[in-house]
Amino acid sequence: MALKGLDIFKLTPKTNCKECGNPTCMAFAMKVAQGAIPVEKCPHMSAEAIAQLSEATAPPMKSLKVGAGEAEHTLGGETVLFRHEKTFVSENLFAVCVCKGCVDAKLPEIEKIDYERIGERMHVEALNLEYSDKDSYVELVKKVSGKGRLLILEVQDAEAAEAALEVCAAEKPILNGATPENYAQFVEIAKKYGVVLGVGAPDLDQLYDTAAAIEGLGYKDLVLDVTGASMKDAFAGAVQVRRAALKNTDRTFGYPSIVNVKKLAKGDANMQTALATLFVVKYGSIIVMEDMSYAQALPLYGLRQNIYTDPQKPMKVAPGIYPLNGADENSVCATTVDFALTYFVVSGELERSGVPVNFLISDAGGYSVLTAWAAGKFSAGSISKFIKEYDIENKIKSRTLIIPGKAAVLKGELEERLPGWTIVVAPNEATNLVKFMKDFK
Numbered sequence: 001m002a003l004k005g006l007d008i009f010k011l012t013p014k015t016n017c018k019e020c021g022n023p024t025c026m027a028f029a030m031k032v033a034q035g036a037i038p039v040e041k042c043p044h045m046s047a048e049a050i051a052q053l054s055e056a057t058a059p060p061m062k063s064l065k066v067g068a069g070e071a072e073h074t075l076g077g078e079t080v081l082f083r084h085e086k087t088f089v090s091e092n093l094f095a096v097c098v099c100k101g102c103v104d105a106k107l108p109e110i111e112k113i114d115y116e117r118i119g120e121r122m123h124v125e126a127l128n129l130e131y132s133d134k135d136s137y138v139e140l141v142k143k144v145s146g147k148g149r150l151l152i153l154e155v156q157d158a159e160a161a162e163a164a165l166e167v168c169a170a171e172k173p174i175l176n177g178a179t180p181e182n183y184a185q186f187v188e189i190a191k192k193y194g195v196v197l198g199v200g201a202p203d204l205d206q207l208y209d210t211a212a213a214i215e216g217l218g219y220k221d222l223v224l225d226v227t228g229a230s231m232k233d234a235f236a237g238a239v240q241v242r243r244a245a246l247k248n249t250d251r252t253f254g255y256p257s258i259v260n261v262k263k264l265a266k267g268d269a270n271m272q273t274a275l276a277t278l279f280v281v282k283y284g285s286i287i288v289m290e291d292m293s294y295a296q297a298l299p300l301y302g303l304r305q306n307i308y309t310d311p312q313k314p315m316k317v318a319p320g321i322y323p324l325n326g327a328d329e330n331s332v333c334a335t336t337v338d339f340a341l342t343y344f345v346v347s348g349e350l351e352r353s354g355v356p357v358n359f360l361i362s363d364a365g366g367y368s369v370l371t372a373w374a375a376g377k378f379s380a381g382s383i384s385k386f387i388k389e390y391d392i393e394n395k396i397k398s399r400t401l402i403i404p405g406k407a408a409v410l411k412g413e414l415e416e417r418l419p420g421w422t423i424v425v426a427p428n429e430a431t432n433l434v435k436f437m438k439d440f441k
Contacts (some may be wrong), residue, residue, distance in 0.1 A: 060245045061254045063090070064221060066196050067150035068172045073125060075223065075256035075285045081246055083307060090256075091308035092280055094300065095126035095152055095288045097262050100136040103143055106291070113297045118315050118340045122301040126150035128176075128260070128288045134160040141167045152176050152198070152258075152286070158185045169193040174223060174286075176200070176258060180210045187219045198258060200225035204237055212252050223285065224253070227260045231275065234259055235282070242283040256285030266290065273300065280304050314366035315340035321390065322347065327356035329395065332440075334402040334426070335383060337364035337372045346404075349430045353437035358396055362386035369406045380413035387418065402426050402440075 063077030077089040098106050114123040127149045131137050137155060141164045144151065151173035155161045161177055176198025178186040183199065190197040199214065199222055201207035207224060214222060226237035238257055245254035259279050265271035273296045276287050280303050289296070309315055316338045323331070324347060334357050336346050343361065350357050362382055364372040372378035383403075387393065399421045403410055405428035414423045427436050 059089075059254075060249050060251065061242075061256070062220065062222075062251075064196055064223070064256060066172060066174055067126075068170065070148050071125070071150045071171065073150060078242070078246065078283075081242060081283075083311060087310040087312075088308050090285070091304055092284055093125040093150065093286045094276070094292065095128045095150070095286055096124050096292050097128045097130055097260075097288060097290055098140070098144060099130040100132055100140050103140060107144070107147070110292065113292050113294065117301065117305065119318055120305060122297065122305075124149065124292050126152055126286060126288075128152045128154055129164075131155040131157065131160060134163060138163050138167060145171060150174070152288070154198075156182060158182060158189060161186070161189055165189065165193045165195065169195065172196075174198050174258075176223070176225060178210065178214065180206050183210050183214055184217065187214055187217050190221070191219060196221045196223055198223045198225050200227070202229070203233075204240060207237075207241075208252060211255070215252065222255045223258050224255050225258045225260070226284075227258070227263055231264050234261075234264055234275075235278065238279060238283045257283065258286045258288065259284040260288040262288060262290035269293070269296065272296075276300055277303055280307055316363075316366040317343045317361050319361050319363045319386065319390075321392070321395070322359040322361060323356075324350050324359050325354055325356045327358045329397045331356040331358050331396075332398050332400040332402060333358045333360050333392070333396060335360040335362065336404050337367060337369050337378050338362065339364070339366050339368050339372070342368055345430045346433065349433035350437065353434045355437040355440070357402075357437070358398070360386065360390075360392065360401075369404045373407055373410075378407065380410045380417050383410070383414060384417040400424060405429075 059077050059079050061076045061078045064075045065072060066075060067073050073093055074090045079089070080086045096106065096110055110124045116122065127144050129137070129140055129144065129151060131154060134157065137160050141151070145168045151168055151171055153161060153164050153173050154176045155164065156177045156179060161175055165175065172195060174196045175186065175190055178197050178199045180201050186197060197214070197219065199207065199210055201210050211222060211224065224241055226234060226241055228234040228237050238259055241253045241257055244250045261272045261275040261279070264275055269291065272289050276289060277300065279287050280300065317340055319338060334350065336342055338361050347359055350359065364382070365375065365377040367375060367377055369378060401414070401421055402424045403414070403426065405426050408425045411423045411425055415421065424440070426433060
């Protein structure tokens with residue numbers, strides 16, 4: 001069980017130290033207990049005390065680094081079950097299954113799923129490599145290595161696992177192959193190559209016992225495969241593992257999870273997408289799918305971004321010039337706030353109109369139009385400042401600026417601040433933009 005502030009205070013040297021911010025170190029101890037500051041910040045604490053406190057104050061779910069280079073990701077580290085309690089820490093990853101017979105066809109399709117949404121790259125982060133036989137498996141690993149994706153080696157044959165790791169150990173894959181029957185052998189392989197070990201079992205009781213046995217062998221870099229034999233078992237497993245770790249502080253289940261929705265709904269893309277949405281919320285750290293198309297990616301990545309965004313910090317679009325419908329320097333300009341929802345609604349309607357528009361987005365604090373205007377974040381001053389700072393007048397010849405209908409009050413002041421510009425007030429509702437833009441053209 002995690003230590004409280006008073007417990008930490010007892011182990012803290014009573015030194016008048018500026019690092020602690022308090023002569024008695026009590027404030028420092030409380031911050032450590034709350035997770036606001038690492039215990040290593042105390043320069044007077046012994047290595048033994050630091051080790052003891054680091055273990056006791058660590059999150060109930062272990063945080064793990066997997067992959068290497070651009071494919072490095074963090075899993076786990078969660079402290080709450082529900083997003084409204086506190087921001088989730090490590091967003092889930094999406095993996096696609098590849099095998100020796102499908103790898104050549106799948107890789108080009110996987111690479112097509114790569115786009116940016118609100119400053120975040122959306123792509124297939126991991127490849128789940130399915131085992132057939134040793135030689136073919138090694139060739140499969142060679143073919144997918146160096147693709148900038150986390151590799152998940154789904155193999156229970158120890159000899160094949162070692163041969164595969166000889167090829168890709170530097171990429172820090174996940175070796176997902178430990179079972180109640182072979183875990184001792186796989187622990188030695190994972191230790192040898194320094195990789196995270198995936199653990200699976202027919203049911204939760206056996207999964208718990210196997211994880212405990214592996215911990216007894218001194219290895220704690222684990223992910224738990226909670227897929228199960230049915231959708232019901234997989235959901236129950238994912239929830240119970242997370243609850244055991246976070247509510248009951250049972251660190252034997254305090255590890256990230258893998259759930260393979262291909263095994264639960266093989267050949268049914270719609271059902272796999274539905275299951276993936278379920279496990280984004282509850283609680284797959286890695287969600288393995290049979291394939292990934294744009295029709296699947298768009299809702300899944302959008303949902304993930306919503307779930308793993310700090311609810312107290314609105315999602316914002318980066319300030320800049322966004323040409324729509326092939327806009328060039330002669331196309332009219334339009335502007336709105338940087339709140340992501342507003343941007344996507346308005347830009348979608350502008351694109352539907354087919355009229356070329358240079359969409360100008362300034363920093364409005366991530367608020368909606370009226371909120372940003374009331375807070376002084378979206379004003380004639382901020383818009384004119386943006387136009388000057390981004391050198392709009394030298395990049396765009398048009399001197400027509402369309403502003404949101406709900407910010408019509410800015411028209412007069414903008415005309416004063418931007419001499420030579422024509423300020424046009426758009427409709428109040430985005431749904432009326434298509435007709436407005438076509439008539440305006």
